[in-house]
Each structure stands twice: as C-alpha cells, then as structure tokens.
Amino acid sequence: MPRGLLRVAILAVPGVQLLDVSGPLDVFAEANVQAGRPVYELCVLGTRPGAIRSSSGARLMPDEIVGESPNLKIDTLLVAGAPNAANVPADGQVVDWLRSATPSMRRYGSVCSGAFFLAQAGLLDGKRATTHWAVAERLAREFPAMSVDADALHIRDGRLWTAAGVTAGLDLALALVEEDLGREVAMRVAGQLVMFFKRPGGQMQFSRKGEAAPVGRSALQEVQRWVAANPAEDHSVASLAQRTGLSSRHFARLFRQEVGMTPGDWVEEARVTAAREMLESGDAAPKQVAGRCGFADVDTLRRAFVRRVGVTPAEYRKRYAREDMKVAIP
Template sequence: MKTILIIVPNGGMLFEAAGIADILMRANLHLPVGVDQQRYRVSLATTQSHQVIHGQSGLNLLADFKLAELDPRAAWDTIMITGRGDSVEEGNMVIDFIKLAAPQARRVVSVCGAAMLLAEAGLLDGRRATTHWRLLENLQSSYPRIRVEGGPLYIQDGEIWTSGGVSSGFDLTLALVEEDFGFSVARDIAQDMVMYLRRPGGQMQFSRFQLQAASDAGPIAELQCWIREHLADDLAVEKLADRVAMSPRNFTRVFTRETGVPPARYVAEARLAAARERLEQSHDTLERIAQVTGFGSSINLRRSFERQLHLTPGEYRQRFHCKKLA
C-alpha cells in the first residue's frame, strides 16, 4: 500500500487537495491485476486544532487527521503539502513536521506556495525547484542556494518534487502516477478525467513579470511610465540614463535599487507584457504588434515568445485571445 499524506493548510484552494486525491483514487481503478497491494491510500491532515479545513471559497473539507497528533517519524510513502497557510505559526508547524518526516518518506511534494515551506525546512538547498510564478523571485532571493526555475509546471529533483501554481499540482500528480505505475495508467487517468497528460506549450507556467513601480516617487518612477509609453523607441541603457541626467553606471545602480531589476530587463519584460496584451485584446497583425512594442519585426517577436514562453505569438493568441473580440 502506498500511503499518501496530503497536508492542507487553512485558507487555500481546496480543489488542489481534492483534485489530487481524486487523481490518486482514479489510479487505483486503473491498476493492472496483481498489484492491488500497491494501491494508494490517501489521508488528509489539517494544521488546525480541529479536523475541519476551511477554504478561501467558504467551503470546507473534513480532514482524516490533525497534523499535531501525527507522528512525523511514521513511514509515509509520499508527503504532499498544498499551500503555505494563513499564519506564520501554521507554516512553522508544517516546517517542523516535514523536517522530521522527510527522511522516512520516499517522496516529498509541494504544490504552489508550499515550496516556501520546503525551502525553510532546508529540503530544497542545492536542488532545482519551482513555485507559483508570483513567488519565484521571493523564493530565489530568500533562499539563494536553491536553483529556482520559473518555467516548468513541476520539477523533480531526486525525492523532492515541486510544482507551480494551483492546477499544476494535477500535472505533478499524474507524473507521480506515471513514475509509480507507468505511462499507460497515467494516460488512462488523463483521458478519463479529460486532462492533458503532457500539456502543450512545453508545460510552462504562463507567468507575468511584475512590472514593479519604483519604491519612491521621482525620476525613476517617471521614467518607468515613460518607458511603457515609448516601447518602440531606442531604450538602450545609455539613452535612458541621459533622460534622467545620470551616468549609465550610476543609473543602472539606482534603477535596480528602486525597482528590483536592472533597466535592460525591465524594458524587455515591459515589451513582452505589452505584446502579450495586444495579442490577447486586439486583432493587430504580428508585424504591427512587433513595431509598436519595440521588437522591430515579427521575427524578433517570435524569437522572444519562443524563448520566454515556448510558444509562437500565433499559438499564444489562439490560446488567450479575448472571445469578445472574435
């Protein structure tokens, strides 16, 4: 029997835990004859002092266990954590548990922001990992020993698995099933549940870079607004530095300090964000979009999209175009 413990912190999206449990239970129905002893047995644990897990939707789940009452040294096959929780105390409870439980478990898995708890527990040091795209920079800056990757929906590094935001936990769970029972079982589950076994687009999170405003009102904040309104201009660092009457070296230092990113990256991300928005909300040709967003040509636009999103602009438009414009 493969025992799966899903730790569900309070206040999250309950469909993460419920969906993962459904996939694992569906796997039991597809197991070939003779492997019944390897079936999954799934248990939910809550970080609360009661067994009711409150979701942000207002719905509730009834947990099998209270985490505080479980022996962390019990031999679980796989331990999965589906979020960070509502409080520091709640997170610390999970961290303390997982530090003791991880050595006995065959696999430890995080979904969405739970990667922050694995990081704090030291389980991700020296490993590749991912999390929800909104938390990627926080994860990397807070835990520099982790090799954070922002693209994949999930990453396996040895016995530790991490996944991106929310539904990417389902992709990861199918991968766990495939590792345990092979391609055919995972494929059958995906077909039964009308899911992708392998999502198109390189299994990427379609993250949006946070174009963070400067920390203080002033020349840099004004320059950011100007950049977004003049994406087709020459936005080389030297040109931008001249605009705020600074040397290129000092400008780069000040801009990075106030916005958190170097100016060249800010420009690149601002152009990509603008191109994505036009693909989503207009019928403009690719050549026109490339011109007004500073890529210069549809070839450059395509190269950027394939490098950053693993999709062509046309494929991106097909997937995310606003239906009201159709």
C-alpha cells in the same frame, strides 16, 4: 512498478487552498480506476483534530492527525499550500513531524506555497524546487540554501517533488502516476480528467509579475511611462538619457541603481508587456505586433517573448486572445 497498496497523504493546514488537496487526490483516485485495481490509498492529514477550514470556507475532515499515528506508513506525502503560507510560520509540531517522518517515505513534496513548510523543516536545503510564481522570489530569499525555479510547473529532485500554483498540483500528481503505472495509464487519467498530459510552457505565461511598471525617482518614471506608451519608438540609452537631460553614462548608472535592471532590459520588458496586451486583444498577428511594439522583426519578438513569458507569441495568442477579436494569421 511498485507493488501493493501505496498510501498517498496530503497534509492540509488551516486555511489550505482546497484545489491543492482535491486536485491531486482526484488524479490518484482516477489512476485507481484506469489501472483496474486499487493502487493508491488516499489520506488527508490534519494538524489538529476537527474539520479543516479551507481558504474558500469549505471544510475538510482529516483522516489522520499529524503525530497521532506513529505507525502510519506513508509512501508519498504532498504538503498542500495556503494563501497565507508565506506569511505565517509553520506549526513547530508540523515542522518536527516533517523532519522525522519524511526519511522513511519513498517520496515527498509540495503543491504551491506548501514548499514553505518543507523549507522551514530544512527539507529543501541543497535542493532544486518550485512554488507559485508570486512567492518564488520570497522563497529563494528566505531560504538561500535551495535553488528556486520560478517558471517550472513541477520539478523532481531525487525523492523531492514540488509543484507550482494550484492546478500544477494536478500536473505533479499525473507525473507521479506516470512514474508508478506508466505512460499509458497516465494518459488515460489525463483524458478522463480533460487535462493536458504534458502542459505546454511554464508558469511564467500566467504571471504578471514581470510586467514593466514605473519605479525610481520621478524623472526616471517619466521616461518609463514614455517607453510604455510608445514602445515602437527609438529607446536607445542615448535617446532616453536625452529626455532626462543626463549623460548616457550617468543615466544608465542611475537607472540600474534605482530600477534594478539596465535600461535595455526594461525596454524589452515594456515591449513584451505591450505585445502581451496586443496578443490578448486578438486583433493583430505576431508579425504586426512585432512592428507595433518596437521589435526589429517577428523573430526578435519571439526570442524576447520566450525569454520573458516562456512560450512563443503564437502560442500565447492562441491561449489568451479574445475569440471574437481573433484575426487570421497569414
């Protein structure tokens, strides 16, 4: 357990997502309470003097400005995300400061799209990290020297800690508190803040990115719409090829070329999308959903659902079904 006061700094850029800053700060502040002594000294870093306007319009006053206090000793740095972080190059001064300052820190990381700032500073090269599911593919594409896990809520790779979107910053901060102060204190913090100590599943359960949508030439889109509207029908390559008037081999090759996946993978994705919608409505149990969505049995549905969504159908239904529509699971 580290001794002495630990300075935790959150770097907030203009347009920052407010919860990326306030969420982790509240976790560390509550840890001070639950530990019964001051453990963390909290600090908001700005990139320039004056108030920081967040994406919601609320303003933050920074405690320190990047580069203006060379003797500022930081134990833990988290770079907060912003809705436009993936689209706007980071301030060169900030990138230079990140490169020069992080080697002396015990640990550093990011929340949500804050990972893009670390990546631009080269601090994710050769590392495994995560970010918000909506920009994970872009992070991996633009910074191929790193490995991106689009499902993880938070990841540790040595001194580097990264979190997925927004509320996952609280999960990350709680993991840091557990590392510093132990499981018991971290559990008390979670209880006081009414949050999961270990949130079940990954972030793909919140994602709509993997939902099947028609793409490619019109003949292929027509087939895809047919599959989506009739998930329980026979959707073998041969049956789908017949609908387009193509040979099975030519259809499969054309489909993969234009859609980016095999017909079988797309059919599974479409069936899982249909299953998600049915589970969210709450009017059918997983066993019924399996039959209506073209899965051979509930175990096949479960395997496909976990593969695509990251949680079981039963868990998903419990979290997202309308309360007034839920039927009892036999």
